[in-house]
Amino acid sequence: MKYVIGVDLGTSAVKLLLVDREGKTVGSVSKSYPLIHEKTGYSEQDPAQWVEQTTAGLLDLLKEFDGKTEDIEGISFSGQMHGLVLLDDHNEVLRPAILWNDTRTTAQCRRIVDTIGQERLLAITKNPALEGFTLPKILWVQEHEPEIFKQAKTFVLPKDYLRYKLTGNLHMDYSDAAGTLLLDIASKRWSNDICEAFDINPDLCPPLVASYEETGTVTPEFALASGLPESVRVFAGGADNACGAVGAGILEEGKTLCSIGTSGVVLSYEGSANKDFEGKVHYFNHAAPDAYYTMGVTLAAGYSLTWFKNVFAADESFDELLVDIHSVPAGSGGLLFTPYVVGERTPHADAAIRASFIGMDSSHERKHFARAVLEGITFSLNESIAIFREQGKRIDTIVSIGGGAQNEEWLQMQADIFNADIVRMNSEQGPGMGAAMLAAYGCGWFDSLTECAEAFLKEDKRFRPDEKNAAVYSELFEVYQDVYGQTRTLNDRLAGFRK
Ligand SMILES: Nc1ncnc2c1ncn2[C@@H]1O[C@H](COP(=O)(O)OP(=O)(O)O)[C@@H](O)[C@H]1O
Numbered sequence: 001m002k003y004v005i006g007v008d009l010g011t012s013a014v015k016l017l018l019v020d021r022e023g024k025t026v027g028s029v030s031k032s033y034p035l036i037h038e039k040t041g042y043s044e045q046d047p048a049q050w051v052e053q054t055t056a057g058l059l060d061l062l063k064e065f066d067g068k069t070e071d072i073e074g075i076s077f078s079g080q081m082h083g084l085v086l087l088d089d090h091n092e093v094l095r096p097a098i099l100w101n102d103t104r105t106t107a108q109c110r111r112i113v114d115t116i117g118q119e120r121l122l123a124i125t126k127n128p129a130l131e132g133f134t135l136p137k138i139l140w141v142q143e144h145e146p147e148i149f150k151q152a153k154t155f156v157l158p159k160d161y162l163r164y165k166l167t168g169n170l171h172m173d174y175s176d177a178a179g180t181l182l183l184d185i186a187s188k189r190w191s192n193d194i195c196e197a198f199d200i201n202p203d204l205c206p207p208l209v210a211s212y213e214e215t216g217t218v219t220p221e222f223a224l225a226s227g228l229p230e231s232v233r234v235f236a237g238g239a240d241n242a243c244g245a246v247g248a249g250i251l252e253e254g255k256t257l258c259s260i261g262t263s264g265v266v267l268s269y270e271g272s273a274n275k276d277f278e279g280k281v282h283y284f285n286h287a288a289p290d291a292y293y294t295m296g297v298t299l300a301a302g303y304s305l306t307w308f309k310n311v312f313a314a315d316e317s318f319d320e321l322l323v324d325i326h327s328v329p330a331g332s333g334g335l336l337f338t339p340y341v342v343g344e345r346t347p348h349a350d351a352a353i354r355a356s357f358i359g360m361d362s363s364h365e366r367k368h369f370a371r372a373v374l375e376g377i378t379f380s381l382n383e384s385i386a387i388f389r390e391q392g393k394r395i396d397t398i399v400s401i402g403g404g405a406q407n408e409e410w411l412q413m414q415a416d417i418f419n420a421d422i423v424r425m426n427s428e429q430g431p432g433m434g435a436a437m438l439a440a441y442g443c444g445w446f447d448s449l450t451e452c453a454e455a456f457l458k459e460d461k462r463f464r465p466d467e468k469n470a471a472v473y474s475e476l477f478e479v480y481q482d483v484y485g486q487t488r489t490l491n492d493r494l495a496g497f498r499k
C-alpha cells in the first residue's frame with residue numbers, strides 16, 4: 001500500500017494526516033504552538049515553532065506507523081493564509097510572522113486605497129484592502145521597520161516557509177498568493193502595477209506554482225530530523241480554506257462549505273474570476289485547477305470559544321465546557337454574544353470593534369454563556385450566508401469542517417441558524433485531507449481532484465434544521481445584526497483604554 005501525508009499548518013496547531021491510497025486516515029498527530037499578542041491588534045508567531053512542531057509531529061506519526069516509510073510517496077500542505085514571513089538573502093527569517101488576524105495595519109489599508117484606488121484594486125485583485133491581508137503588512141514593515149525591510153530578499157506565507165525547510169526551494173501557490181493583494185487573480189501573475197505603486201521590488205515575490213505541482217524532494221537534513229525518506233515528493237499545497245474546500249469536495253458550482261477553526265469561513269465554489277461581488281466577500285483562486293471561490297470570514301470564530309474557555313474554564317476541555325449546552329433553550333434565555341474579540345471582517349471590515357454579551361440576567365449560568373458564544377459565532381457566519389443568498393446563490397446544504405465540527409450540538413445549531421442541511425464528512429480535518437488529496441493527485445493516483453474526492457470522501461452524518469429552533473433563530477438574527485451598529489461608537493470610545 002502507498003501513502004501520502006497532508007500537513008495542515010493551522011493557527012492553533014499543526015495537524016498531520018497519513019492517508020492510504022483508498023483515502024483511509026491511518027495516522028494523525030496534532031502539535032500546538034502559541035499566538036503572541038504583544039499589543040491589542042497584534043498577532044504573531046515564530047516560524048521556527050512551525051518547523052519544530054511539524055518535525056516533532058512527523059517523528060510521532062512515523063513512530064506509530066506500522067508500514068514501510070519508503071511507501072510514503074508524497075506530502076503536501078494546507079496553511080493559515082496571509083501571514084507575512086520575511087526572509088533575508090540567506091533565507092533566514094527577519095522578524096516574527098505577522099498573522100492573518102493581526103489588525104495593526106488600518107493606516108496601510110487606507111494608503112493602499114488612496115494610492116491605487118478601490119476600483120483598480122478590485123479590478124486586479126478582486127478584493128478590498130483588509131488589515132489581515134499580506135500587502136498591508138509588508139507596507140507596515142516598510143514604514144515602521146525600514147532596517148528590516150531593507151534586508152528583505154523574499155516574502156513567503158506560513159506553509160511556504162515550512163515547505164522551504166523540507167526542500168530548500170522557495171515557492172508560493174496561486175491559492176495562497178491570492179490572499180496577498182499582490183496577485184492579479186484572473187491572469188495568475190504578480191501585479192507589477194501594485195509592486196510599482198508601493199515601491200516593492202517584484203523580486204520580493206517568490207515563484208508561483210499550482211497547488212498540485214511538485215516543488216522538490218526532502219533534503220538529507222530534514223530527512224534526518226523527521227524520519228521522512230528523501231524520496232518523498234513534495235507538492236506545493238494551498239491556502240487552508242482552498243484545501244478545506246478540496247477536502248470537503250467543494251469542487252463544483254453550487255457547493256458550500258462552513259469551516260470553524262480559529263477563524264470561521266463560509267465558502268462557495270466559483271467556476272470563473274469574472275463575477276462581481278463588489279468586494280463584499282473575498283474572491284480567491286482555488287487549489288483545484290482553473291477554479292475560484294468566494295468566502296466571508298468571521299475573524300474570531302473558534303478563537304472566541306477558545307478565549308472564553310481560557311478565561312472562564314481554563315482547566316476544562318472543550319467537551320467539558322460544552323457538556324450541558326443542550327439543556328439551554330435556543331436563544332440562551334435572551335443572552336446574545338457578538339464574536340468580535342479581535343475585530344471583524346465580514347460583513348463589517350472593522351479592526352476596532354470588540355465583542356459584547358448583551359442581555360445578561362441573574363438567571364443565567366455559565367452554560368448560558370457557553371451556548372450564547374456558540375450562537376454568536378454562528379450568527380456571524382450567517383451574515384456571510386445572507387450575503388450569498390442576496391446574490392442569488394441557493395444554499396440548502398453546507399459541508400461543515402474544522403475544530404468546531406467536533407461538537408454535534410454546534411452542528412445542529414448551524415443547521416438551525418443557517419436553515420440548511422449540515423453535512424459532516426468522514427474526516428472533519430478538511431484542510432489536512434485536502435492537502436493529502438493534492439499530494440495524491442500530484443503523485444498521479446487519480447486523473448482529477450474530483451475523482452480523488454469520489455474515492456476519498458464520504459458523508460458521515462447529516463443535521464437537518466429543527467423548524468421551531470430555526471424560527472427562534474431567525475427572529476434573534478435580526479437583533480444580532482443590530483448589535484454592531486449599536487456598539488460601534490461605544491467601542492471607539494473604549495479603544496484608548498486597551499493594552
Ligand atoms: N471539542 C470541540 N468542540 C467544539 N469546538 C472545538 C472543539 N475542539 C476545538 N474546538 C474549536 O476549534 C478551534 C480549532 O479548530 P482548528 O480547525 O483546529 O483550527 P486552526 O486550523 O485554526 O488551528 C478552536 O479554536 C476551538 O474553538
Ligand SMILES: O=C(CO)[C@@H](O)[C@H](O)COP(=O)(O)O
Nearest residue numbers: 010011080081100261262263
Ligand atoms: O484569514 C483567513 C482567511 O482569509 C483565515 O481563514 C486564515 O486562513 C486562518 O485560518 P484558520 O487557522 O482559522 O483555519
